[in-house]
Amino acid sequence: MLAIFLLSLNLRPVVAAIGSLAAPILGTTPIGSLGLGLLTTIPVFLIGLGAIYVRQIRAVLGERRDVAVGGLIIAASCLLRYWFDGAAGLILTASGAGIGIAIIRALTPSFAKRNYRAGIGRVIGVYSTGIVVGGAVAAGVAAHLASRLGWQGTLAAWSLPALSATVVWLLASRDARSEGGIDMVASVSASHSPHLWSNLRCWSLMIFFGVGTGAFMLAMAWIPPFYLGLQQPAERAGLLLSILTVVEAATALGVAAFVHHLPDRRGPLTFSLITVATGFAVLTMSPIALAIPAMVMLGVGIGILFPLSIIVAIDHIDDPTIAGNFTAIVQGGGYILASFVPLIAGGFRDVFSDLTHVWTLMAIGSIVMIAVAARFSPDSYVRFRNALHLRPAPRAARRELERMRA
Structure with missing residues (x-):
């Protein structure tokens, strides 16, 4: 449950921190307001695709490993923002982070249901709370952190909690029940x-x-x-x-x-x-x-x-x-x-x-x-x-x- 909470903390900051950092981003890059909106649009669009194609995502490596891959993608995308701070780099890393978020959001609820059964309500409550807390913290502290780390360092700093959550997830879910893998490919199309x-x-x-x-x-x-x-x-x-x-x-x-x-x-x-x-x-x-x-x-x-x-x-x-x-x-x-x-x-x-x-x-x-x-x-x-x-x-x-x- 701790691992699920730590993962969920990383599902909104990629989007939530952008608004609070709008002034320095617009002041130092040629991205414009339309491009700034795109940094929110891309992750949310990919979350939508992840919800529609959840069975196909699950069929790649299975729930446990796919969730870990999603966490690593978020961590890498956040870290790269320290160097890829131009308009193209921000859009590229927003796409990467959106893929990672989409994977975790698509698979975590079903993984929790498979392993907690009667306690699923409590787990989803923890998961949902983590999403909200992560977004609230990112929005609230982004401007303060930017005064110390710069806006690039503030966006990149979210790679640390994402990487830490992934490590905890891999340790905590070693013996958990997980569905998916290549054997599911045939059943994916049949369940459409x-x-x-x-x-x-x-x-x-x-x-x-x-x-x-x-x-x-x-x-x-x-x-x-x-x-x-x-x-x-x-x-x-x-x-x-x-x-x-x-x-x-x-x-x-x-x-x-x-x-x-x-x-x-x-x-x-x-x-x-x-x-x-x-x-x-x-x-x-x-x-x-x-x-x-x-x-x-x-x-x-x-x-x-x-x-x-x-x-x-x-x-x-x-x-x-x-x-x-x-x-x-x-x-x-x-x-x-x-x-x-x-x-x-x-x-x-x-x-x-x-x-x-x-x-x-x-x-x-x-x-x-x-x-x-x-x-x-x-x-x-x-x-x-x-x-x-x-x-x-x-x-x-x-x-x-x-x-x-x-």
Whole structure:
């Protein structure tokens, strides 16, 4: 469990630290705002591909060794940023780190489920907490470290925790159960479910997940540069992003504790979308005076929206295996869509020298998604299953699905 926690700490800093270091990066490289957005877009896009092709990734070396390879790739990519500090080098290392993150994020949950079974909820809680903590720390300390190490040294410093986590992982997982390897190649294609892609509900869930994830990626990439542009200290800009991520984590834990009391998810989904829209509206109208309330509102809204988007996808299918495949498609496509949000924001910033238009568009998009959420009724899940000709799952499979939802 310690190894999983240490690995998870390294899954956000590659993205989270960029926003806090935007000023020195833009001041010393010709990358521009569009290129800065690309440094967030690339890893998130690759995370999406990793979710869709998780079975193929698992078939290469197996879960245990693939996760170790992912950790080493993250460590190497971070270290290379000390020397490859030009625009091309930053994009190249962002791609490398994104591959490593995609591998670990795709395989760690299934590895944990295979080895912890009844305790999977506790392990995924530790794993999720590590992701949030890593992002919060990276955003909060990046500006302070840059004053001592330079922005190149700050980005490269994350190679140390990534390498250490990989070593601990290899030691801790020696006797663990791990699935995969070359013997899985034949079964990978057989387990594919192409008919899921042709269903309109799959696409609406994918877009819904993409908007919610895009809101968080937009905040992570551009809130620090936004406040730097308002002449706020770099340390305060990073602190505001840390507040958002901590509130998001606390809210997500609250969702996990109480979601089983609300089988119809439309009420909390609507509340979360209104809260996200209000947070972005506050950034447009009163970003300095109401900075902390804006961060709290965004953290609460995203903290509800992200886990519920996954839970709603799982709700649609009773069979655990097909539900897992379906959720991978929804998350993978959603991450790919979300990955373009920071890039588009960078383009807007280059054109308008401001992000107010982006906050406004994200607020409007969140309100529009309320109409989509209104269609996610429990009755619509039954119609979806009937359209796919899926029979009700056996009792044991339903119990397994309830554990997935938890």
